[in-house]
Amino acid sequence: xxxxxxxxxxxxxxxxxxxxxxxxxxxxxxxxxxxxxxxxxxxxxxxxxxxxxxxxxxxxxxxxxxxxxxxxxxxxxxxxxxxxxxxxxxxxxxxxxxxxxxxxxxxxxxxxxxxxxxxxxxxxxxxxxxxxxxxxxxxxxxxxxxxxxxxxxxxxxxxxxxxxxxxxxxxxxxxxxxxxxxxxxxxxxxxxxxxxxxxxxxxxxxxxxxxxxxxxxxxxxxxxxxxxxxxxxxxxxxxxxxxxxxxxxxxxxxxxxxxxxxxxxxxxxxxxxxxxxxxxxxxxxxxxxxxxxxxxxxxxxxxxxxxxxxxxxxxxxxxxxxxxxxxxxxxxxxxxxxxxxxxxxxxxxxxxxxxxxxxxxxxxxxxxxxxxxxxxxxxxxxxxxxx
Numbered sequence: 001x002x003x004x005x006x007x008x009x010x011x012x013x014x015x016x017x018x019x020x021x022x023x024x025x026x027x028x029x030x031x032x033x034x035x036x037x038x039x040x041x042x043x044x045x046x047x048x049x050x051x052x053x054x055x056x057x058x059x060x061x062x063x064x065x066x067x068x069x070x071x072x073x074x075x076x077x078x079x080x081x082x083x084x085x086x087x088x089x090x091x092x093x094x095x096x097x098x099x100x101x102x103x104x105x106x107x108x109x110x111x112x113x114x115x116x117x118x119x120x121x122x123x124x125x126x127x128x129x130x131x132x133x134x135x136x137x138x139x140x141x142x143x144x145x146x147x148x149x150x151x152x153x154x155x156x157x158x159x160x161x162x163x164x165x166x167x168x169x170x171x172x173x174x175x176x177x178x179x180x181x182x183x184x185x186x187x188x189x190x191x192x193x194x195x196x197x198x199x200x201x202x203x204x205x206x207x208x209x210x211x212x213x214x215x216x217x218x219x220x221x222x223x224x225x226x227x228x229x230x231x232x233x234x235x236x237x238x239x240x241x242x243x244x245x246x247x248x249x250x251x252x253x254x255x256x257x258x259x260x261x262x263x264x265x266x267x268x269x270x271x272x273x274x275x276x277x278x279x280x281x282x283x284x285x286x287x288x289x290x291x292x293x294x295x296x297x298x299x300x301x302x303x304x305x306x307x308x309x310x311x312x313x314x315x316x317x318x319x320x321x322x323x324x325x326x327x328x329x330x331x332x333x334x335x336x337x338x339x340x341x342x343x344x345x346x347x348x349x350x351x352x353x354x355x356x357x358x359x360x361x362x363x364x365x366x367x368x369x370x371x372x373x374x375x376x377x378x379x380x381x382x383x384x385x386x387x
Contacts, residue, residue: 072152073151074121074123074150074151075120075122075123075125075127075148075149075150076118076119076120076121076148076149076150076151077118077119077121077127077131077146077148078117078118078146078147078149079116079117079118079144079146080116080117080145081114081116081117081144082114082115082140083113083114083115084113085138086103086115086117089135089138089140089144090103090117092134092135092137092138093117093119093130093134095134095137096129096133096137097121097122097125097127097130098119098121098130098134099119099120099121099122100119101117101119101120102118102119103115103116103117104118123150127146128143131143164177164180165177165180166180166183167203169208170211170212172184172187172188173187173189173191173215173237174187174189174190174191175193175203175233176193177192177194178193178194178265189215189240189241191233191237191266192262192265192266193231193233193262193265194258194261194262194265204376205375205376206321206347206348206349206376206378207233207321209347209371209372209373209378210234210345210347210378211233211234212371213319213345213380214241214317214319214345215237215241217317218238218241218242218243219242220242220243220244221242221243221244222242222243222244222316223243223246223317224238224239224243224245224246224247224315224316224318225246225247225248225318225337225338226238226248226249226319227318227319227320227334228249228250229248229249229250229256229259229275230255230258231258231259231262232258232260232262232263232273232275233262234248234319235248235259235263235275236259236262239272243317244272245272246273247273247276247315248273248274248276249276249309250275250276250278252277253277255277256275256276256277260275274308276305276308276309277305278309312337313336313337313338314337315338315339315342316338316339316342316343317342317344318334318335318337318338318345319344319345319347320344320346320348321346321347321348322348324349324357327346327357327360328356328357328360331361332364334346335361335365335383338383339383340384340385340386341382341385342382343380343381343382343383344361344381344382344383345380346361346378346381347376347378347379349376350375350377351372353377357379358379361381364381364383364384365381365384366381366382
């Protein structure tokens with residue numbers, strides 16, 4: 001798996017993509033750069049120690065850095081893959097040129113050992129070489145059989161919109177696509193969202209777990225940090241629950257654009273929600289890195305961004321719904337933002353990964369508890385006070 005490391009920066013999306021085809025994303029004014037959003041990231045994280053990001057990139061990034069040509073076409077590749085290597089193979093495909101991957105889960109009665117992995121590629125990509133390299137990197141002796149078809153982004157838009165529906169996270173809490181009317185206009189909390197702009201639509205278990213955690217914790221007047229904000233859904237929800245203010249970080253300018261759009265949909269202004277793109281490592285000593293991170297963002301100065309990024313022990317609640325490995329690598333950084341006695345919520349992990357995460361945070365958090373939906377988990381703990 002070490003062969004993948006050289007290319008990991010190309011696909012540190014907020015959740016490494018391993019999808020069921022239960023829903024499909026789209027964006028308004030869709031460009032080829034957004035094609036990866038057409039397939040909903042419903043993640044199953046591969047457990048591998050080789051994925052060891054050394055920067056904050058893995059924690060914050062919500063979209064692929066891979067740039068597709070400015071045409072309306074893309075390649076959809078259906079690859080027949082042995083089921084037992086499907087997770088690793090998807091990861092490898094993302095490292096060797098795929099913009100996104102998804103998996104069609106086999107029927108329970110299907111005894112075939114193969115599974116269909118569908119990958120999206122740029123039309124300029126050498127698909128055969130990408131698949132061959134991906135297969136070789138995980139030890140497959142032969143290149144899997146695959147079929148390539150050409151798609152056009154205009155074909156997705158209407159069909160994709162039809163696949164989105166309002167989601168009732170819990171009684172009185174609805175997530176509603178911006179073009180639809182809430183089913184229950186008298187619901188306690190209604191969050192309007194463009195579900196195609198970035199990760200975080202409310203339908204994935206990790207997002208639901210974090211929403212339920214925030215709903216439980218917020219009594220009124222709290223300060224919130226959404227560490228890796230994506231669509232901004234958690235920060236927006238926190239404010240609707242009664243938090244006094246919220247901050248959302250992300251290294252991806254598209255995610256910040258998405259979260260600002262979604263904040264506006266919910267009448268949440270910058271006085272309540274501060275959303276900032278940050279550089280791709282935890283050091284704030286290089287002005288050049290900050291200027292690069294903010295190159296498409298003229299709404300805030302470098303000095304302001306650095307100040308917010310460096311404000312530690314400020315937040316009553318810090319929530320990080322990100323990846324396993326950055327959760328492990330950035331323990332001190334994540335917890336540093338919480339006040340002593342503040343709550344830290346961690347998600348983006350499956351149940352089997354909980355003991356590893358708990359062990360890493362045990363020195364900094366106390367009263368650790370775990371909630372779950374299906375095979376997904378959210379860890380909650382209180383930041384220890386200095387003696």
